Amino acid sequence: MNIIHKKKKVNKNANKIRNKRADNKSAHRSINQTEKDRKREPIDLDNEIIIGLPNIDNRIYKEKMSDKRNTVTKKNVSKKKKVNAKKKAPNNRIKKPRILSEKQIKRRKLILKLIKWISLGVIIIGIIVCIMLSPIFNIKNIKVKNNNKISYEQIVSLSSIQVNDNIFKYSKNDIKNKIKENAYIEDVKVKRLLPDIFEIEVKERTAKLMLLFGNAYVYINSQGYILEISDENINLPIIKGYKTEEKDIVTGKRLCNEDLDKLSIVLKIIEFSQSEQILDKITGIDIEDEYDYKIIMEKDQKIAHLGNCSMLEERILWVKTILNEIKDLPGEIFVNMNLNSERVEPFFRERV
Numbered sequence: 001m002n003i004i005h006k007k008k009k010v011n012k013n014a015n016k017i018r019n020k021r022a023d024n025k026s027a028h029r030s031i032n033q034t035e036k037d038r039k040r041e042p043i044d045l046d047n048e049i050i051i052g053l054p055n056i057d058n059r060i061y062k063e064k065m066s067d068k069r070n071t072v073t074k075k076n077v078s079k080k081k082k083v084n085a086k087k088k089a090p091n092n093r094i095k096k097p098r099i100l101s102e103k104q105i106k107r108r109k110l111i112l113k114l115i116k117w118i119s120l121g122v123i124i125i126g127i128i129v130c131i132m133l134s135p136i137f138n139i140k141n142i143k144v145k146n147n148n149k150i151s152y153e154q155i156v157s158l159s160s161i162q163v164n165d166n167i168f169k170y171s172k173n174d175i176k177n178k179i180k181e182n183a184y185i186e187d188v189k190v191k192r193l194l195p196d197i198f199e200i201e202v203k204e205r206t207a208k209l210m211l212l213f214g215n216a217y218v219y220i221n222s223q224g225y226i227l228e229i230s231d232e233n234i235n236l237p238i239i240k241g242y243k244t245e246e247k248d249i250v251t252g253k254r255l256c257n258e259d260l261d262k263l264s265i266v267l268k269i270i271e272f273s274q275s276e277q278i279l280d281k282i283t284g285i286d287i288e289d290e291y292d293y294k295i296i297m298e299k300d301q302k303i304a305h306l307g308n309c310s311m312l313e314e315r316i317l318w319v320k321t322i323l324n325e326i327k328d329l330p331g332e333i334f335v336n337m338n339l340n341s342e343r344v345e346p347f348f349r350e351r352v
Contacts, residue, residue: 132166132168133166133168136195136196137166137167137168137194137195137196138164138165138166138167138196139161139162139163139164139165139166139167139196139197139198140163140164140196140197141163141196141197141198142156142159142161142163142197142198142200143193143197143198143199143200144156144200144201144202145199145200145201145202146201146202146203146204147202147204148204149184149204149206150182150184150185150202150204154182155179155200155202156200158178158179158181158182159175159178159179159198159200160175160178161175161198167192167194167195167196167198168192170198172190172192175188175190175198175200176188176189176190179200179202181252183205183225183226183227183228183251183252184204184205184227184228185202185203185204185205186203186204186205187202187203188200188201188202188203189201189202205221205223205225205227206221206222207219207220207221207227207228207234207236208220208221208222208236208267208270209236209237209238209239209263209266209270209285210233210234210236210237210238210239211238211239211242211244211249212238212240213229213246213249215231216229216230216231217229217230217231217232217233217234217238218249219234219236220239220255222263222267223254224254224255224259224260224263225252225253225254226249226250226251226252226253226254226255227251228251229249229251237266237270237282237283237284237285238283238284238285239259239263239266239284239285239287240284240285240286240287240288240296241286241287241288241289242255242259242287243256243258243259244256244259259287262287262290265287265293265309265312266285266287266293268309268312269285269293269295269306269309269312269316270282272312272313272316273295273316276316276317276319276320277320278316278319278320278323281297281299281300281323282295282296282297283296283297283298283299284296284298290308291307291308292305292306292307292308292336293305293306293307293308293309294306295319300323300327300330301330301331301351302323302330302331302332302333303332303333304319304332304333304334304335305332305333305334305335305336306319306335306336307335307336307337308336311339314339315335315339315346318333318335318339318346319333319335319346322346322347322348325348326348326350329348329350329351330350330351331348331349331350331351332348332349332351333346333347333348334346334347334348334349
């Protein structure tokens with residue numbers, strides 16, 4: 001028992017020794033660690049006193065140490081700047097001035113000229129617009145020239161021009177088209193007499209012939225335009241036997257193509273009859289048969305057959321001769337044969 005008790009004491013003493021050794025080692029380690037940390041920490045020359053050195057030496061040492069630090073930082077900064085400079089070198093290179101060719105120089109000059117002239121044009125246009133909109137250009141008078149059939153008031157009404165409106169408000173083409181809506185108007189010329197007058201010059205169509213249209217008369221001009229439908233007989237030759245349909249007998253329209261072809265012959269009949277002074281006797285012309293045009297003279301109670309109207313001037317002359325020979329007899333005059341033939345001559349047949 002004593003032996004066991006002694007062993008336990010020995011073990012306790014051994015453990016105490018081991019614990020002391022461990023504590024000494026840990027303390028030694030902590031001291032070494034603090035010393036290492038102190039060595040690593042920079043010396044604060046301003047606040048610490050170094051034993052063995054006078055204060056002046058300490059200051060010099062401090063200055064040297066601060067200089068070293070500054071040089072280190074400057075070196076680091078310079079290195080960084082060099083690295084950054086190398087990175088930025090492509091962007092900071094001095095670019096050589098670009099040499100332009102003659103074509104490029106001319107092109108630039110041309111662009112500058114265009115910009116200059118366009119700007120000047122915009123300014124001029126702005127000035128013109130301002131002037132145009134001023135009250136100076138308000139319409140004070142409307143003149144109408146060469147109107148006979150259509151009255152001044154009708155033409156002004158058709159034009160839609162209003163006095164005291166700006167003279168540039170109206171388009172000349174619009175005025176022309178509106179006035180030409182009247183079938184009697186063949187052509188229109190519109191002028192602005194600045195600052196405040198409109199001048200309208202018209203060319204009118206003149207009725208040359210008539211058509212019978214039921215109980216009414218249709219006035220047509222030499223171009224076959226339908227000018228007016230009226231109840232009044234204006235003592236012009238009446239065309240009979242026309243082919244134009246009733247639905248197409250509308251003011252402003254023309255006769256059908258077949259009637260227009262025959263109209264050219266009718267106008268020649270009127271021309272030669274006028275030159276032979278027998279036009280006042282003619283009251284109508286029948287165009288139904290293109291191979292036998294007929295002149296109707298109601299007052300003289302005669303009808304003249306002209307045939308196909310070849311050698312028309314001679315045929316009219318024959319009609320005039322026969323009319324002078326037999327003035328009071330009603331009947332028919334035939335000049336529809338071949339006038340170059342010696343066998344048959346124009347003749348008169350009395351109505352029985």
